[in-house]
Amino acid sequence: MREEAKVVVFCCNWSVYPGLQLSHSAAPTGAKGLVDPIVTMCSGRVSPELILEAFSQGAWGVLVAGCPPEECEHNGNYKARRRVLLLQNLLAQMGIEPQRVRFESFSTGESAKLGQTIRGFVEEMRGLGPIE
């Protein structure tokens, strides 16, 4: 049997998590079973250290899901966007495919997009396989 892609999704409690719960109930577009999301209070609270910790513990990919521009109460989404971009550059230097970490934004109502993105990300990580 093929090893399942180990993907970590950090999702914002305010925009993404409600949508994720919805996507779980919508079987055709759902991401149920694929990932066990980690809920954070804001995408701006997802520290790069935490993302590297996930990789060092065997994650194949890490998706940071936050609010779209102008929808975050704390502007944490902008921080997350910049951190993930800089982290991608750093990962490339470490010999790790930069696409293994991604920032995506979702509104509360976008459960279909969320499910689709997670499924797409998991598929992409399946293609890459584990690190090393």
Add this chain to the structure above:
Amino acid sequence: MAKPKVALYWCASCGGCEEAVVDLAEDILKVVEAVDIIFWPVAMDFKKADVEGMADGEIAVSFINGAIRTEEQGEMVKLLRRKSGLVVAFGSCAHLGGIPGLANFWNRETIFERVYKGVPTMDNPEGVLPQTRTAVAGKELTIPEFWDTVHTLDQVIPVDYYLPGCAPPPDLIMNAITAILEGKLPEKGAVLAPDKSLCDTCPLADSKPEKLSLKEVKRPYEVILDPEKCFLAQGVICLGPATRSGCGERCINACMPCRGCFGPTKGARDQGARSLSFVASLLGIEEEEKMTDEEVEKLIDQIPDPAGLFYMYSLPSSLLRRRIMK
């Protein structure tokens, strides 16, 4: 009563840590009055066999500097560990991997290719590379194996305390020696330096604006820095916010931004990730709502070597430890 025995040893290092001991100046007389230095290859004539001849635990404390990157270094630190009551990782390289740890962007093969074949000054038509065993005139010569990966001292042997810095400043060395002699050491595993960040003790702290924003990133050679003003406020990356204090702000006072040699502050697992985090937070923060993804990308790309910058002293101790070679 016999004086406590002390060993000093060096591994993958530059010699600056040895220099730091000499920098104790007159204080070194107090040290040699209080302890017996029984092993210090750089300064005194003792051999490995002298250490081997000692009882386990006979050495009160071994100060070991340098990263661990060869078989010989691994063997020597294991020997010293066995013979010592306490082991102190002395300086950035033993503590975090240090500058020699930047070799973890490469491996033995690529380093040998470069050093013994690639460099323009090398004349090696037969492409001879170091071998651990070589037959010469019917005899076999051996040299220690050079490892693919540079390690911190605590990745090879258990370490009791850490004296950070490139090199550790004399006041912290004296504090550590005094604490050992008086038996007033903190809990095992402690870094023998303050728990504050460099930003907290920085002489330029008052000039740091309430809200920092980096509109563009300048490298130190591109600007003439105002020595009285926070370097971050001048657009030059300084790792003070993510680095432990205790260095005496030597670089800051010499108008150079911090590069992190004292390692992460207490509780941080990965100094580079912490540094990356705060730098990314400050970049373009004022205009962040108006910036497109492309503009943000352009701003981020102004840091050409994030891994080398953020892990300048700590790559082997980082969560990823090394570059994956394909």
